[in-house]
Amino acid sequence: MIRPTPVHLLVFAVSFAMVGICTALALQSGANPLAVVTIRTLGTAALMLGFFLFTKVVLSMTRRDRLIAIALGIPLSINNFLINSAIAEIPVPLVVLIFYLWPALTGAAAWLLRKEPFRWRGLAGLLLAFTGVALALNVHFESGQAKGVWLAAGAAVNWSVVFMVTSHFFHGRDTRAPTLTMILTAAVIFVAACLITGNVQQPMTTLGWSAALGTAAFYAFAMIGIFAATVRIGPSRTGFYMNFEPIAAVLLAALILGQTLAPIQLGGAALVIVALFLFRPPATAPIE
DSSP states (O other): OOOOOHHHHHHHHHHHHHHHHHHHHHHHTTOOHHHHHHHHHHHHHHHHHHHHHHTTOOOOOOHHHHHHHHHHHHHHHHHHHHHHHHHTTSOHHHHHHHHTTHHHHHHHHHHHTTSSOOOHHHHHHHHHHHHHHHHHTOSOOOHHHHHHHHHHHHHHHHHHHHHHHHHHHHTTSOOHHHHHHHHHHHHHHHHHHHHHHOOOOOOSSHHHHHHHHHHHHHHHHHHHHHHHHHHHHOHHHHHHHHTTHHHHHHHHIIIIIOOOOOHHHHHHHHHHHHHHTTOOOOSOSOOO
16 A cells, blocks of 8 residues: 555545535536435445455444444434535535534533543634634625525534544544444435435536536545545544645635635634644544
8 A cells, every 4th residue: 555645635635625616516506405415425335335345344343333333324414414505505615614613613522521631722723713714704694694604513513423422432443334334324314315305406417417426436535545544644644634625625616616705704714724733633533
């Protein structure tokens, strides 16, 4: 296995950012969030399962671990749906910035639950993160846009829950099998939601379908790359480079979607990104 370089890790971060860009393109083509997230989850599950089988990754788990992973698939599916719904309401950069409040939420929860000791560095990161998001949201929102903010915030909360519970039960262990189980569970949930509600609006254009399929391809590629990098160079160094995702989201949204932020919003984005480097959460959870 080739040892990951900083360039590899930045590519993985950009790949994660492209998931949001592709989601926006698919939604713009007439698809609804449920359709896009279902396509993404089914595609990701298929790609990851195929890759793990090809590389002979051990996917067996104890009954207890399997039940925990299945249970975690519920908040994971809620997280994914909320992110897709938020992208339908507000620009991708704002969704990503609000979503990246999750390290701050996780840190605060860890202090309150006495899982980790209080650190002034963590408090500084918490304040910077919320100040940055407040500046990034320094625009006049309509009702639909305010809805997008709450959806993205809900996604951050759900991901924080998934991260903390996964870190608690699978700390220091290989999370490939549990992560695949979570994704398969989410896929079942989304397919069931499609069948029950019948509210499935597929992309109406070739670009839209390409973007929808691209969400799965970019997501699976990035996740597989992150797993490999974590094994080779450790979770801390890998997680450090993943902080590039919000930067990539801002740049790609401007280049591809024409979604730009005002100067004060860019300042807020910078604060959020600085805050990310003040947190050192354990990298044992699956990737969002």
